[in-house]
Amino acid sequence: MSRRPVAQIDLLALQQNLQRVKQLAPDSQVLAVLKANAYGHGLVKVAQKLTAADAFAVARIDEALALRTAGIVKPIVLLEGFYEAAELPLLLANNLQTIVHNELQLQALEQTPLEGQLKVWLKIDTGMHRLGIDPAEVDNVYRRLWQCSNVLPGIRLMSHFSCADELDSATTSKQLALFQQLCADKAEQHSLANSAAILAWPATHGQWVRPGLMLHGISPFVGKQGADHQLQPVMRLSSRLIAIRKVKAGDTVGYAGLWRAKTDTFIGVIAVGYGDGYPRHAANGTPVWLNGREVPLAGRVSMDMITVDLGHFCKDKIGDEAVLWGPELAIERVAAQAETIAYELLCNITPRVQYQYLGDNG
Template identity: 40%
Template structure:
C-alpha cells in the first residue's frame, strides 16, 4: 500500500469560487461612467497557489477570459499543455528577449519600471503589445510613480509597439477596507484614472485583488484580479460574511499509522516539548513538514480526525506528527485525518504556525500524491 497521504483538489470548487468572484464584479456600478460589469481574470501564479495551474486553467476554460501568472516560464508551461486563454505576465518581462514572444504566445505584459518601458519602446516587434501600466499608489513594491503616470501613459499610447493600455495598481491593505491607507490608495488611483480619461468612459483600469473584490466594490475596475479566493481561502485574517460563499478547493488528508498510551509526565516528540498531564492516547499521523505541513505549528494546533477536532502534540517531524486523541472515542489505526480542507480551514492551521494560508498551500511539495476532482 502507498503512504496514505494525499492532496485532493476540487476543480468544481474553483469554478464555484470563480463564479462568485464574477458575480461580485457584475454588481459593480461605476458612478463616474456608464454602468459597468467588471471582467474577471483568474490569477493562477505559483502553480495556481499550489493547486495545479494547468488543471485550474483547464477547469476555467470558457469562464476566465484572461489568466495571470508571474513569469514567462509559467506562461510557457501553460502553452505547452495546450492552454489557449490569453495570459497576463504580472511581473512583466525580465529581459528584452521575452518581448519577442508576446504575440506568438498570446501574452499581455505589465510594465512597472522605466527600464521595462524603454525596452518595449525600443524593441522591434512584429505586432504591437497589450500592456498594463502599473502605478505605485503607496505599496512601494512595483510600479511607476503617480507623478510620472501621465507622461508615461501618453508616450506608450503614441508608440507603434503598443496596441492597448490598462492602468493598474496593487493595494497594500485591501483586507482592511475601512483603513485610511486603503481608502487613500483607492482614491489616488481613481483620481488618476479620471485624470487620464478623455471621455465619459473611464480608461481601462484594474485594482481589486481578492479582498477588494469581496469587500470593496468601489474599487472594482474594468478588470478584477481574484487570486486566493479562487481556491476557497479567505484573504481576511478571520472568516467573515464575505468568506461564507467560498468553498475550499484543497483537501490535505492522511491516516493514523500508530496509537499508544502515554502516562502522565511522559513527553512526545523531538525536544520533549509536549508532556502529558494525564494518562493520554497519542495518535501518530503519516504527515510532516516534508509533506508541506508547517513545522512551526504549535502544540494545540487543530487536527480533524473522523470529523472531530483533536490537538497537535509536540513538534512536527519530517514525515510524521502526533495528535492527542484522549478525548475522542473509538479512534483506530487507519482512521482518516484532515490536516486542512473543507471542514478545517487552512487559515486556522496557519494562525497556529504564525503564517498565512497563502504560504501553506503554495509551498506544498510534490511528495504527496495529488488527486483532481472534476465532475
C-alpha cells in the same frame, strides 16, 4: 495502504467560487490569478477548469509558457512583466500580455524591433511601493506607451492595494482616490481589486477584478473563513494514522519534549510533516480532523510525521484518515495556529504529496 499525503482538489468548488466572484463584481471581467502553481492547486488543471474566466494572470514567463504548452488559449498577463528585451519576441510569439512597471521595460519596448504589437498593462504605484510607476511619471510613461509602435492601442491601467484586507484602514480609500486622480483623463480600462477588495471594497472593482486566494475558497481577512463569504474550500489535504501508542501522565512526545501528557492518553502518529508542506511551527493544540472530531497536535512537527493526542478513550485504528485542512477543518485555523497565512501553507506543499482532482472530465 499508501502513507503518502493526498491533496484532493475539488474543481467544481473552484468553478462555484469563480461564480461567486462574478456575483460580487457583475460588471467586471475576471483576470484569474494563477501564480505559484495556482496557489498550490495545480496550474494547468485549474486553468483548464476556469473556462468562465476572461483571462489568466501569472507571475513569470515559465508559468505562462506552461499554460500555452497545455493548450490554454485565453489571454495571459505577466504580473511582473518581462525582465529583459530579449524576452519580447517570446511574448509576442506566445500572445502574452505584459505589465510595464519601470523605465527599463519602457525603454526596451521603445527600442526593440518587433514583428507585431503587444498588449500592455501600465502599473501605477499608488502606495504599495513595490512595483509600479511613480505618480509623478504616469503621464509621461502613458504618453510614451501610446506613441510606441510595439504597443497595441488600448493600454490597461492598474495598481495594487497594500491594505485591502484591513477593513478599518484608510489606506485603500487613499490609494483609490490617487488612482482615480491620475487616470481621470485617460479613457482606459482599470484593474485594482484583488480578492480582499472584491469582497470588501466594491468601488474598486473597475473593468477588471483579479481574484486569487478567494478562487480557492479561502478568506483574505484575519479571523474569517471562506464560508463567511459563501466560498467553498477547494483543497482537502489528508493523510493516514500509521501508529498508536499509549503514554502515561508526565511523558513527553517529540523533539525537545515540548509536549507533556497531563493524563494517561493515546498518541496517534500521522504520516505528514514539514517535508510535505505541513507547517513546522504549528503550535501544540493545532486541530486535526480524525473520525468526526478534532484532535490536537501534541509535540513538534517532524519532517515526515506529526503526533496528535487521541485521548484516553481512543477508538481510532491504524489506517484511519486524518484531514489536515479542507471542508471539515478550515485552513485559516491551521494557519493561525502556525502564525502564518493560508497563502504560505498552500504554496509550501511539496512534490511528495499526491494530487487527486475531483470533477475532472479529462
